[in-house]
Amino acid sequence: MPSAAHGAPQGAMPDYTAPVTDLLFVLCDVLRIDRGDFASVDRDTCAAVLTEVARLAETRLAPLNRLGDLQGCRLENGVVRSPDGFAEAFAAVCAGGWYGLDCAPEHGGQGLPHMLHSAVGEVLSGANMAFHIHAGLTHGAYSAIAAHGSAAQRALYLPRLANCRWTGTMNLTEPQCGTDLGLIRTRAEPVPGTEGRYKLYGTKIYISAGDHDLTENIVHLVLARLPDAPEGVKGLSLFIAPKFLPDTDGSPGARNGLGAARLEAKMGLHGNATCEMLYDGAEAELLGAPHQGLAAMFTMMNEERISVGLQGYAQADRAFQGALAYARTRPQGRALGAPARPEAPADPILVHPDVRRMLLDQQGFTEGARALTLWGAQLVDLARGGDTAAAARLSLITPVIKGFLTDKGVESCLKAQQVLGGAGYIEEMGLSQILRDARVTTIYEGTNGVQALDLVARKLGGDGGAAIMALLGEMTGYAAESAPEEVEAKFHAPLRAALGDLQNALLRLQAFGANDPAAALSGASDFLHLLGHVCLGYMWARMARAAGAPGVLDEPARRAKLAAGRHYMSRHLPATALHLARIEAGAVASLPLDAGAAE
Amino acid sequence: MPSAAHGAPQGAMPDYTAPVTDLLFVLCDVLRIDRGDFASVDRDTCAAVLTEVARLAETRLAPLNRLGDLQGCRLENGVVRSPDGFAEAFAAVCAGGWYGLDCAPEHGGQGLPHMLHSAVGEVLSGANMAFHIHAGLTHGAYSAIAAHGSAAQRALYLPRLANCRWTGTMNLTEPQCGTDLGLIRTRAEPVPGTEGRYKLYGTKIYISAGDHDLTENIVHLVLARLPDAPEGVKGLSLFIAPKFLPDTDGSPGARNGLGAARLEAKMGLHGNATCEMLYDGAEAELLGAPHQGLAAMFTMMNEERISVGLQGYAQADRAFQGALAYARTRPQGRALGAPARPEAPADPILVHPDVRRMLLDQQGFTEGARALTLWGAQLVDLARGGDTAAAARLSLITPVIKGFLTDKGVESCLKAQQVLGGAGYIEEMGLSQILRDARVTTIYEGTNGVQALDLVARKLGGDGGAAIMALLGEMTGYAAESAPEEVEAKFHAPLRAALGDLQNALLRLQAFGANDPAAALSGASDFLHLLGHVCLGYMWARMARAAGAPGVLDEPARRAKLAAGRHYMSRHLPATALHLARIEAGAVASLPLDAGAAE
Structure with a gap:
């Protein structure tokens, strides 16, 4: 693969710039983050948080984005090797507490609004989507265990998941079963002589970050059937199966009977291993009540759906930034009327109405999507505070945020790529990767x-x-x-x-x-x-x-x-x-x- | 890269099936190919041609499609190595005379309507787009030389281009200049003591099939400036620069001073080398009059634009076929009302209204696009016969065929990929490649x-x-x-x-x-x-x-x-x-x- 497109048109594929100003406008001026339980979260707090995470995202995560795409993940001797630099960068983000902003202080979180967590999520996801998905699924696992776990499970897992010391995964799909979860075959067998311990047997596919080397442990949430389970979705139970079995003090101990059997070769998202997971007698605990696994899994799934909508427009924004920068620097043709750059042989293509149309299409979508998603996040905060009307509205618009913002997000990435003309089709310019990565958002999480x-x-x-x-x-x-x-x-x-x-x-x-x-x-x-x-x-x-x-x-x-x-x-x-x-x-x-x- | 998706959902990614029945319906029943100069081209002739090319496309070209994507082209010691099997398959298609259907019989063509050539082009392009582009550009070069070449140029090149014994390329773009051809810098210097021979100096980029090992020679059509050229597009002349300089009997002789300097790493179309071409004193002849290069190049370009529209819907049809086959075999959920497959654990997803919506969206587009493109090809036939109204209409709808059918073609490929759910994102299933290949059609040729x-x-x-x-x-x-x-x-x-x-x-x-x-x-x-x-x-x-x-x-x-x-x-x-x-x-x-x- 050539290392430099010295022959390609001059044009900047800029680094990612976090949209701090627009996020503050939406959070503080449009949606008023300081309503309700969060009166103390003022503009200065938001600005401090966003400015700091922007620096981290722009300097540590964005530079790894293309490398993750080129290098991908490798399965070696049963374990996944992540792209170079991912482990160090992940440790840096964890150490900053960025993943646990809205987690409970008693588990090491910051107790800040979910709105702010979402704004930070846009920045981290926009900088490096494949990288950030490791944390997104962890947050969902945290929420599911917080909502349905026993006291012991909460004590063991929540502090380790809150800031991604351990990461989490979501295991639903099997080869014969995607949307139709009633067809799940993975089974859980009680371990004789134990109280509430099971062994899992089955194959799960399309497991994002199913294995990696970023953290010392991985917590798998797995849908499976108990021996006495009724058929269909009413017979599904949810299990917690860690990669390494925790010792009595919670330290990762013996390797559990599970692992990545193969990795999918995907269109994009190469920096995140999509695993076929083999559960071959993996030790597991029940999370929540028997046969109530679907409801427990939906705690995780609903949260993921909002965050997938966010991924859709975050990539669209990244693509828009690249397209706008290109349109400002690529000289080609002349403006209607007087030249904009009479001293140069041609004007930047931004002067052409059809180029501006494409850019404004993207901007109009992305900025609207940002507001809609943060409004959804505000509903999460209100619902957590006991507002049942907000909970009902959140339930209504969750599929809209997921479905609409990802369909339009992919469309927006296509338009950004189009602005670059031939350069848009060249991998080195980055727009192809953004589209290939964003493409999954209309597909996964339903x-x-x-x-x-x-x-x-x-x-x-x-x-x-x-x-x-x-x-x-x-x-x-x-x-x-x-x-x-x-x-x-x-x-x-x-x-x-x-x-x-x-x-x-x-x-x-x-x-x-x-x-x-x-x-x-x-x-x-x-x-x-x-x-x-x-x-x-x-x-x-x-x-x-x-x-x-x-x-x-x-x-x-x-x-x-x-x-x-x-x-x-x-x-x-x-x-x-x-x-x-x-x-x-x-x-x-x-x-x-x-x-x-x-x- | 894993060799088999044993864990992936069951589902058929079928081989390509040429739409012979629908092509015959459009050619013979809707548009009446036997009008005007082609009264003798009856349904039996069309059926014989299409059935035969379908066999070739399905058995020889379609099987190389994914291989071409995986293997790509390599630049080794200044020459491009095409994917395994491409050279043999290309020789087989050339030998059948398939590329010269509408070329003049005196140059080895068949003298059949351009409509039939286009129908055959859909089949070849649908089976393997990266492969077929070698021939598509050759046909454009044939047309440009036929329209603007001297008697000697016609005698030398047309018989060799008609059936792709040699292939052709189109060289417009330079690093500083894409759409704005007035910025072209490549220069042509007269060779002292010769009559009408020049040496070319410059760099051209994004040259499809700029080099390959499918044929014994390659004929480059190159836009450049003569020493006395006025500035801007009025100073462009068109040149013919063969890879190997023909001997007096027309056999490829000495290597010319030109070649691929590097290959672009692209989103798709890996089976076709997109070259940066260096012209370093390459011997060349003027094609047409000095400073009239743009008009001559547009002979080629207009033809290419129709064929790019064709590529857009041909890939959409290929994607539709894959999506329909998957929807028929992937069991998930149940039909409204009574189950369609009561004996099975689930019904094929084709029963779901939203899946049918996506498929009918694709079918409605693809079949309409086929008719529109063949109507455009009919206008080519009529215009060649001297019908000036047809020529004017062709000129009007050429940008529509190119622009509309490729925008909608990409959209249609996205929808097909969506039908497969998670499997659509896996490279092995083929829908990602179709989208990545089709993506270029909204970009190139303008x-x-x-x-x-x-x-x-x-x-x-x-x-x-x-x-x-x-x-x-x-x-x-x-x-x-x-x-x-x-x-x-x-x-x-x-x-x-x-x-x-x-x-x-x-x-x-x-x-x-x-x-x-x-x-x-x-x-x-x-x-x-x-x-x-x-x-x-x-x-x-x-x-x-x-x-x-x-x-x-x-x-x-x-x-x-x-x-x-x-x-x-x-x-x-x-x-x-x-x-x-x-x-x-x-x-x-x-x-x-x-x-x-x-x-």
Whole structure:
């Protein structure tokens, strides 16, 4: 592989720059992080945290991103070797306590809001997604054990998971079983003469960070069946199986009967080992009640889904940064009217309207997605504080954040790559890797089709429609409030039109209802996108109003923010009408099940 | 790299199957290939050609597709080594005369319609895109020399290029210059004491198949500047520089002063060497008149642009085939209502409405794209026969075929990969490669942004609007014709609505006109997509009517065709309204040229 594209066009593939200013604007000015239980978390606290993590991400993690892609992970003698430098960098992030920001202080966490944890997560994930996934899954394991573990399990695992001294994994998929967890075959056999100890037998696939050499131990959460388990998902139990069995003092002891049997060769995310895990009599403990494993696993899964949505737009932002830098430095052609750089043989391609269109498409999406995700994180904080309405809303928008932001995130990465022209197709320029890495986000933690099914078949009507009606009511009320003229015309008015499409879509889905479930499910992905656009439009309206408040943004920043928002509202939000038309088209045709036969 | 995904889900990544039946339907029933000069080209001829090339593509080329991706090309001692088996397979295709179907019989071609050449091209490209590009560029070089070469050049090169005994390349891009060809620096110096011989000095990049070991010689067409050349694109001349200088009998003789200096590491298309070419005193002849190089190169470029559109949907079809096969065999979940496979633990995922939606999205696009591309090829035949209206229409829709079909082709490949869930992200399953290979189609031969600019700034008004008005008139007339009830309701009516959007978009672009060119160019990509959708809708209406004619398709095939068409017309054609709304949004905002500064 050539080491330097000396022949390739001049253009900067810059290092990643953490969007500290925009994160502070969203956290402190738009969403008001200091509400409720976190009155003491002021702008200075947020700024200190984000500035410090930005430095770490930009200087330690971003430089390893391409190396991780090129070098990948290797399986050697039954253990995974991570890319060079990953272990040292991981130790540095752990030592800073960055992974445990919102974990409980009694377990070594900082007790800060989940919102801030999410903002930090965007920075770490944007800098190096393959690296950061090690920690993301750990946080989910922490939450699952915190919610469902015994006192002994909590005491042993939580302090070690809070700051990633040990990492965690999530083991659901098997070769014959992905979305349909009822088909799981991995079995748990009680160990005679013990109290609550089991041995696991089975094969799990697609296990992210299933093995690595970043930490002294790995804690696997594994769905399996007890001997007396009923068939289907009601017979699944969740188990904790550490890579090394803890001694009485909690130190990693003997190697457990589990390990990575092979690694998948993937499109991207090479710096994170996707393992086939073999459980061959691995010692394990039950986490939570027997046959209640799915509910316990969903504690982890729901958290992961929000963080996957975050990964989608974090990579889109990284790609946008690369595209914008390229467009500023690559001279090609001339601006309409007067040259922008008369002294040079050509103007930077940023002068061309179609290049600006692509960049503003990306910016309008990414900044809206950031606000929506942090709003979701705020709902996590409120739900943790006992707010049941917030919990219901979080449950409703979790599939939207996961599905919509990753579909659009991949689209945004494609557009960024496109801005570079031929250079975008060259690995060395980095945009290909961003797309290849981001590509997994629409697939894992439940494909986006599964998110749409969850939204339409479960979340919309599960509570009699209470959560969606409350959300619709809030957004409709907001869009009816008086606002400065530009905000009214360019933000509130298009939001009202989109809300009308949302209302019509809900009526149509209701009309399909029980009579024609195939029609409702045929429109599920379109409904997810429709709701996603409306939520982004709502976020943009809130950002536009916040940006106009005195002293919040300086004038150039305020105008840039409004320009990106107007672009989104005028060119992307109107997609709600197209999604409504598709929902109204009803059930999709059937296709013959047998190859060769045509229906 | 693991050799077998024994742990991965069961699922077939099938070999490529050439769409012979659908190609025959489009060629013979929809577009009537036997019109005009080709009355003798009947269905039997087409069927014989396509059946034979399908066998070759499926058995010789498709099996090398993944190998080419894994092995890639190597630069060794200044020459490129192609993947194992490529040279033998290339010799087999050449020997069959498949690359010269529409070339002139006096040069060893078959004198068949370009339409049939294009249909064969889809099959060869679908089977192995990286392999086929060697031949695609050769055909362009053949056309350029046929149109602009001297008698001696034609006699020497055409018989050797017609069937790819030698291959051709196209050399435009330089490190400092891609779209903006006025920046080209490569220079041509007359060789003293010769008549019309030059030496070339310069560096060209991104040269597809710039070197390889498939053939005994390679013919490079190179844009460069003569000593007395004016600045900018008006000073470009086109040169022929063979890799080996032909002896007096035309046999490859001494090595010329040119060669691959390095290969790019690309996202995909690994089986085709993308070369940085160094011209260091390479002997060359002028092709065409001095300073008229751009026009000569555009003979080649326009042909390539159609064939890149073809590549986009050919890969989408290959991806669709893989996704459909997987959806038929992967059991997961149950159908709504009664199980489809009650004897099995789960139904194939094809029963789920959202999976069918994704597949029908792909089918509706791919079959429409096939018709549009072959319609474009028919215009090539008519234009070659002297039909100036056909030539004008071809010029108009070339950027649409290139831009729209590749944007949508990549989108379609993404959807196919999505159908496979986790397996789609695993290289071994093949969908990642298809996407990585197809990804280049929106970029090369002029990015799709350049296609949109060409369409809106040059093609729409270049002839006073004659070509677009003629096309609009034909489609409007067609949609007003009487048709069977279902065709009227499901095809003609939505086509009329889309034509209304097209008309409004044209009026709006006209209104922007000279006063606000930035607004017109801000909507260029959306206009290209709007026109692309209308063209696809027109093709679907024609296919629906042709499918209904007695004896054309059997009943199951007719119903399947109409179902895919209805899906496109009801769920995708309405995107014209969204594109119109974006055009109406006017000029995009400006972005600060300097990093750090905000507007």
